[in-house]
Amino acid sequence: MNSLVPYLFEVLRELSDMELLAPAGNWSAFLAAIGNGADALYLGGSQFSARQGADNFSSEEIARALDYAHLRNKKIYVAVNTLIRDDEFDPALQFIYQMYKLGVDAIIIQDIGLLNATSQILPDLKLHASTQMTIHNTDAVRLVKEIGVKRVVLAREMTREEIRIVCQNHDDVEIEVFVHGALCFSYSGQCLFSSMVGGRSGNRGRCAQPCRQSYALTGSSNQLYKTRGNYLLSPADLSLIDNLTCLRDAGVHSLKIEGRMKRPEYVAVVTRVFRDALDNLDEEVSISSKNKLRQIFNRDFCTGYFNKDEPRVLSPQRPDNRGVYIGKIVSQQSDLLAEILLTERLTEGDGIEIRSTAEHSSALIISEIFRNGIRVAQADKGDLITIQLLNHVKSGDQVYKTSDKQLLTEAMNTIEQARTSKIEVDANVYLHENEPLRLVLKDGWHHQVTVLTDSKAVLAESTPVDETVLRGKLGRMGNTQFKLRNLHVHGPSNLIIPYTELNRVRRQGVENLMQLYHPERLVGEEEFQQNRKKWLSNLSGRGVQKEDKQLNVKVNSINDAYVALQEGVDCVYIGLSGIGDRHRINIRELSDLINWAVDHEKEIIPVLPLIEKPSDPIDYRKIIEHTGIQKILVQNLGAVQYCRENNIRFCIDYNLNAFNSFSLGYFTRLGAERITISPELSWQQIKKIYSPIELLIHGDLIIMTSETCVLGNVNTEGCSQTCHNYCQRDNYYLRDQKGYKFPLATDAECRFYVFNSRTLSLLDDLPLIMPLADSFRLDFYRHNVHQIKATVSIYREVFNRILAGEKFNIDEYKNRLIKYSPSAFTRGHYFRGVE
Secondary structure (H helix, E strand, O other): HHHHHHHHHHHHHHOOOOEEEEEEOHHHHHHHHHOOOEEEEEEOOOOOOOOOOOOOOOOOHHHHHHHHHHOOOOOOEEOOOEEEEEEHHHHHHHHHHHHHOOOEEEEEEEOHHHEEEEEEEHOOOOEEEHHHHHHOOHHHHHHHHOOOOOOEOOOOOOOOOHHHHHHHOOOOEEEEEEEEEEEOOOOOOOOOOHHHOOOOOOOHHHOHHHOOOOOEEOOOOOOOOOOOOOOOOOOOOOOOOOOHHHHHHOOOOOOEEEEOOOOOOHHHHHHHHHHHHHHOOOOOOHHHHHHHHHHHOOOOEOOOOOOOOOOOEEOOOOOOOOOEEEEEEEEEOOOEEEEEEEOOEEEEEEEEEEEEOOOOOEEEOOEEEEEEEEOEEEEEOEEEEEEEEEOOOOOOOOEEEOHHHHHHHHHHHHHHHHOOOEEEEEEEEOOOOOOOOEEEEEEEEEEEEEEEEEEEEEOOOOOOOOHHHHHEEEEEEEEOEEEEEEEEEOOOOOEEEEEEHHHHHHHHHHHHHHOOOOOOOOOOOHHHHHHHHHHHHOOOOOOOOOOOOEEEEEEHHHHHHHHHOOOOOEEEEEEEOOOOOOOOOOOOHHHHHHHHHHHHHHHHEEOOOOOOOOOOOHHHHHHHHOOOOOEEEOOOOOHHHHHHHHOOOEEEOOHHHHOOOHHHHHHHHOOOOEEEEOOOHHHHHOOOOOEEEEEEEEEEEEEEOOOOOHHOOOOOOOOOOOOOHHHHEEEEOOEOOOOEEEEEEOOOOOOOEEEEOEEEHHHHHHHHHHHOOEEEEEOOOOOOOOHHHHHHHHHHHHHHHHHHHOOOOOHHHHHHHHHOOOEEEEOOOOOOOOO
């Protein structure tokens, strides 16, 4: 009976409210997750994964992992969560079909074109919408649900109340949230920092983590502001270990641990702590469990945005592991022997780091500990110990334990146990003279298979196949996931059957039992290939270009809009949330602007904010409805759905990451009249994409959008409850170690924006790129009125001369344009592309 306890426990766990989802960046981490109680794992293949820096898994390893996991009633989700180029679309579909045939439990997807295609071609494959899709409101969930998504991984910036609202409005869609691990400073899917600075796109799984680099905060006159640290974009690590009941009550289905780049021991420890907490959900999590989380890795812990009353997210003092404070230096001798007064246990083999007030540190692995002159293997809280250091330290320097030998050993033991574990099966053998031997194999999940020998049992002349012989032959399951537990023989003990037959039924029985864990698939190879080819052929030729070319601008104030219109633009997108000056657009002034534009045969298109969370104080859609305007520019999937449901015409901004023809085709079928494509595409890729598209050709590119205001760290201890309006006191910049300055801004909702250090300008490339699109856009967030007026005038003149087929010296215009730019120029990715 005891042998059934693990199976019964797993069944009860399966019926519990929340799934524990753990990361696996390699095989050892995979074993660590399963060995420590994860219900499901997410991993990536060798391509199309947002963690290209992880070891990841070959297709053969994924097949092996699926066998291992499914035998233990665990699930595996494969991440295909990057933006897909046109030339990658077919390989991505082929890879997903390969995963489908192997029996993966779900695919995690970011690219909306790939998401839509996969749903149509493989309708019985479970699809998860990646957090890279920046889903943060109920309308967006409704949109992806229409595509066929069964689970949504919410943006990490959601509060507990916002999560509850989404769950309550969509009880037919599983909601997954991150509960532990690294946070991104920017909304996932909205960060172009790594891409623009180094050509390594976070949207393509190659983020270089610029948020973990050192920056100085400066002002408009190069004034250097004092901050709490130098890592101004580096968030603390998320940990919601004390909020699991809140997540349960909100209706969350899956709890996700971040960490595909983390070592296996990290996965083991974090998974075990959360497993124990979930299994004892109504009990308080022990201090020792929380200390394990801190000890294995922490950049300080926070609750992220989950608790609005705990707003501190950044941890700017350092971007790496903090360890756990265990004491301080009392004294040091000339031979570098140091006395340490301990506040926590220390063991030989532990790793420590000694940090001085001057931000210098030294690290080492403890090889010897002396207490009262006697070597000891372990010292405890309150002990005064002596150890040999490698560097000079000072009295009062703090000592942190950065690795705990015992904790790591325990974690490695769980991994090794998982590596050697087998699924126990019981065998019943039925033997009767002149009948085939019948082998029945049954596992603890009540899966059962029956296999017959080809030969019939006959009376034995010498050695019969008794229980000893049968156990020896049938128990040879060493290279499989199974091992024989109980054997019951039914029938006389004087019969014999060829040993080759016993080996065959054993192999066949194990194989048949394994097949019971493979889900049946509805779409066969031939059907898939036909549907794939049909899908790919839907966009077999470039769309028809319009003869008319539009020059459009995007601004954030009424006055800037009038200036741009008077200088000859065809359309003005006007932001409503006041990025930069933090002034919301006045409804009456917007109505007057719209009427003026109509009278002058121009177009005004309001821009809904990129982020529209349920708890936002202002519903900008009400402004749209009040003006009666019938076309808007949308920047998130929820706004797309809002337009569809309210019969409002809409255009798509580049924030929706239209990266391939299939995403463009999807948005067009939804009704999008114009789509600004991703600024991460090169012109060689753009020329293969289909109309109608708009190109961003000049202006201020937002490379990060965040819920955290960096300026709240100026002269304060983190972000306070009361805003000190630092953003209105100066024009601020982040200066990196190479001297580049990245402008900063906030909006009326106090969201925080980081701009590229260079102004995008493709003026001298306009003759080359004019055939690529129907409309072209200039974005002005940081330009003043005079700069906007001059810039629009120059582009209008060059635009008209190109359309007229005139020959002219474009360098003259470029030299004029430089005078009106707030920073030096960059061509972005139009000629270099991204990894």
